[in-house]
Amino acid sequence: MSSGSGSLMWFRKGLRIHDNPALEYASKGSNFLSNFLYPVFVVDPHYMKPDPEAFSPGSSKAGLNRIQFLLESLRDLDLNLKRLGSRLLVLKGEPSEVLIRCLKEWDVKKLCFEYDTEPYYQALDVKVKSHASTAGIEIYSPVSHTLFNPADIIRKNGGKPPLSYQSFLKLAGEPSWASSPLSITLSSLPPVGNTGNCNISEVPTVEELGYEETQQDELSPFRGGETEALKRLRESIENKEWVAKFEKPKGDPSAFLKPATTVLSPYLKFGCLSSRYFYICLKDLYKNVKTHTVPPVSLAGQLLWRDFFYTVAFGTPSFDRMRGNKICKQIPWNDDDELLVAWREARTGFPWIDAIMTQLRMWGWMHHLARHCVACFLTRGDLFVHWEKGRDVFERLLIDSDWAINNGNWLWLSCSSFFYQYNRIYSPISFGKKYDPNGDYIRHFLPVLKDMPKEYIYEPWTAPLSIQNKAKCIIGRDYPKPVVAHDSASKDCRRRMAEAYALNQKMSGMVSAEDLRNLRRKLEEDKKPEVENKRQRKLIG
Template sequence: KVLHKLKEELGQFKLSFDEDYEPIWHQRDLAVRQWCQNEGIEFIERGSHTLWDPRTVIQTNGGVPPLTYQMFVHTMKVLGPPPRPVSDIDWSCVSFGKLENFGSDNIKLFPGIPAAEELGISQESGLGERVVVWEGGENRALRQLQDRVIVEAEAFKRGLYLPNQAQPDLLAPPTSLSAALSAGCLSVRRFYWEIHDLYKDIHQGLQPASENITGQLIWREYFYTMSVNNPSYGQVTGNPICLGISWGQGGGNEEAVERWRRGQTGYPFIDAAMRQLRQEGWIHHIARNAVACFLTRGDLWVSWEAGLAHFLHQLIDADWSVCAGNWLWVSSSAFEQLLDCSQCVCPVNYGRRLDPHGLYVKRYVPEVQHLPVQYIYEPWKASLEVQEKSNCIIGKDYPERIVNHQQASQKNRQMMIRIRNSLVENRPQHCCPSSVEEVRQFMWLPEKFTDHLCESVHT
């Protein structure tokens, strides 16, 4: 509709747009290209949303997607560093003409900035009073990038990298640039080269940088590459890299999914993350892993497709390729060693390690804020007397546990073993991690993590 209006107002113009590699948008972009060709409109389409063209990565890998992250990194090294961002254009010698009587009002879809309701999005109830306003635009993103560079510089000087992974702060304002990258407010190549040039300057070129210093950008790139020729990447059916795990179905699971969505599982750490997601449109990567594992193979045994749909609806930084890739990985449906991962995130001990005093939980789950700290992550263990004194009666003020984690995780682990054994003779072509270290980095686990963080909870 806008393009038709532009043609009516301007007659001829040139259209330039970013190439979108995700297959779910191919029909939309194809329609734009066909319209331009039919109307005689010149258009320029360039790819800038990724570090490398995913199709070039696949071609370099012999025409097939790299089935492991290690293989992807090898292909990346064969390709060489990504292109640097193009320098700003000097317009000082250019004289621009004026459009006389240009009726810009005629090409508006809305008289002003549309309200959410006009876009078919209604305000959700029960979100609490905390509101986080996300400011968009390139100027804001560039300021955020400079703030991020300062943090990275301090880490490099101390011999560290990915400081928010080594010491995640769940309570701090989000420093992630993922929303800016997703919306195209920040060039991923600029982000990459800012960090790598910074590392080189601090170490004076004496210590070569590894891909790990921008590890999350490389994972982002990997997931884009794996999705580019796979329109079924975001679902189980028809997805060649996804194991067909028989996830639970039925009314009971629908209720469980709804409680998970609304942060009413009875596990305060999981509920805090899910409520933050609904209130703010963002949660830390470690919290995403925890709630994803809880929904799928850890506790509820629900298909990752339900989790992906919710994340795509709620996350302000949702990229289809990256979001689906994370869900495939954490649920052991792909990018994991054929169900060999016997560990799942413990919804009690994992949160307790990250936030021993429960400040994160208290912010988003105020029902438990007056409980003694030893009960913050497992309030069902508090005596009735303690619950009454803390104004938190389990089953009344705060829900009972939706499942017993110890029992559910053990049952789910046995199901994973049975599925794995059934696939041994006819092992499918399946993406999997290259090493234990890769698993640790993806899950943002400490260098020496113990089973109690990723296993079961003692009742």
């Protein structure tokens, strides 16, 4: 037992000092407490353990880039805490068990942590809160990861989440905190008390967590941490005109030397950057320019998309699944792991798709439209593979992997929810060409194609053998042949989507296991185009 008693600040996301209401509250003393503060981060094997399953199709354990980003963020947090007279205490294990042990050992009287809407944290928090309230510990768990409290919006909407962006905006209005200044800086923190028998360590290395540093050729250019986040934010908003004119989905998805958007998503994901602070900076900027874009396309509008998905995710049971998810169309996706692996390993034979998937593996980040292209290709565009499997691959490899946003966007792109125009399919050939006719993006991420003439770079299988020889890239040997013929595969996908939609309409959202079996049987009966497609695949591949 420590000699005094104090507060425990439990960092999970929110890895920052600025605009951190939980940290601020934890650092406030009171008359009856000897004022110690224990800033804790628990390394959770749930996300980190790279078990043998890690590379199986669909595994969602965090990949090396994200772990690296997290550890950099923790090191930066530790440095920033040290500047304020404190430090980060890192522990390992199942977080609720570790936390409860610390609360007992350090005789904590006040437990503070940012509220988290993800089901995993909700379950964890029930355990920790139940112990804390039985032990008479004060709990403070404010909402500060998002602009709005998703529960407030759902309440305003009669208990249901709004399912369109516009209805979300109407309900949300201006955030209540936006009229008063945010607490951006803390000048000092109480000292850390005696840590007794708890097993405290420094921020571990990736190797200590069981990852091998040399798993890939090129590492993510994005460094984690609050310091980097604030620098990146400053640089992004320095160019007022760029911010004022920001208009998504315009912007070049193939721009990789200078990405077309802010790349603040990983910092927002881990809370190295406060979305509220970002929002206030944008509002200030908008006040000082003549005209600016507005939601949904403006930069502030992007932050509102984030809040929209957080709200729907929080209010929708089984949001991350097709089965049992009332807002998700029931679609009999393929169980084709061969196609999934080709997509995941950047071996589809479509350079635009493979370059994006390589960027995902190397950098852990790609432009929004690039994500559109590969998600559409995997699901309703070409391969008809289940969106949950693609979601898992993104969840593992993205540095900004975020439960609500990732699932929300996969539901969107697969036309399972939110967006239903399944006839609009991204071409894996012509879409990228519009932005990057020379194929520089492909040449960078797929060096095997670097000498392919630009006429063939998006469809190298059409290059005559003499050209392939000259480019030192024989299709089928050095780079794969396409796994499907896009024209027939996309036609087949449209037909299957039309059938699935018709059946969903009939069943008006109430899909039992039997209904789903019927739906499958119905689609199985009409296998002809699928067989035709496989035949084509054989011809090509």
